Amino acid sequence: MLLVLFVLYFIADSARKTTLTMQRGANALRELPFPVGDGFVAAYQRADAWATERGYHRREIVHFSLVSEEDLVRVHGHADPDDTPWWVKSAFWWHPERRCVYSITEVQGRVFHDFDTAFGRVPGRPEYELTTSNHPDGAAVPRPPRFPAQVFPGKGADELEALHEQATRWIEARTGLGPLELGDTLAHVRRHLRLQAEHTLAHPLWHLRFYLWHLSKGRRLNRPVWELYEGRIPAPETPDRKDA
Numbered sequence: 001m002l003l004v005l006f007v008l009y010f011i012a013d014s015a016r017k018t019t020l021t022m023q024r025g026a027n028a029l030r031e032l033p034f035p036v037g038d039g040f041v042a043a044y045q046r047a048d049a050w051a052t053e054r055g056y057h058r059r060e061i062v063h064f065s066l067v068s069e070e071d072l073v074r075v076h077g078h079a080d081p082d083d084t085p086w087w088v089k090s091a092f093w094w095h096p097e098r099r100c101v102y103s104i105t106e107v108q109g110r111v112f113h114d115f116d117t118a119f120g121r122v123p124g125r126p127e128y129e130l131t132t133s134n135h136p137d138g139a140a141v142p143r144p145p146r147f148p149a150q151v152f153p154g155k156g157a158d159e160l161e162a163l164h165e166q167a168t169r170w171i172e173a174r175t176g177l178g179p180l181e182l183g184d185t186l187a188h189v190r191r192h193l194r195l196q197a198e199h200t201l202a203h204p205l206w207h208l209r210f211y212l213w214h215l216s217k218g219r220r221l222n223r224p225v226w227e228l229y230e231g232r233i234p235a236p237e238t239p240d241r242k243d244a
Contacts, residue, residue: 035061043111047104048093054161056093059185063087065087090105090106091103101114112134119178127177133149136151144195146195147199150223150224
């Protein structure tokens with residue numbers, strides 16, 4: 001029993017520290033000139049061939065940590081990505097016509113795919129950001145309506161892209177907003193994490209709710225955004241006219 005309680009405490013404490021790091025935008029982040037690691041290199045080559053054929057352009061390749069560099073040094077004595085378990089590898093591509101980001105992320109030897117599109121009126125100021133992913137943990141924590149996500153474990157890039165395009169059309173029709181230019185990819189990642197953390201922290205006793213969220217995530221898997229967010233994403237507002 002004590003072991004179970006210790007494990008639960010460790011999970012909750014890790015979630016708390018990770019969320020607070022995300023809120024501060026303090027996640028360790030290092031850009032790479034080329035992919036590294038046998039598994040990631042092979043995954044990158046496959047993804048790059050697929051993305052290039054589909055009209056995507058190469059963007060950044062990064063090492064990204066779920067905790068801050070300060071915490072890495074405090075716990076491990078260094079922040080070397082090759083010798084600590086907190087780092088993940090990601091690579092990004094951008095489709096200029098669809099205004100969509102495609103990315104792959106390697107987590108503990110497994111590679112996941114994501115598609116992201118930002119919507120708004122002013123470049124650099126997204127009002128909504130849509131994510132389509134095959135990473136099951138993408139549904140572990142509730143997402144704010146401004147950052148709707150749909151998660152389909154086991155789907156490949158082709159299927160995810162088609163599902164993302166369907167969801168993009170729904171968001172456009174629902175909000176009246178169009179996709180935005182990407183801007184800085186890494187700033188986009190940090191902003192996304194920060195706002196997700198702020199939404200999580202807004203829930204009372206959020207670190208205790210983490211267990212319930214994790215156990216109930218199955219209800220949020222394999223469902224399109226129009227099922228998950230119906231009634232939560234408002235229709236576009238009509239500006240008040242001051243002159244008749």
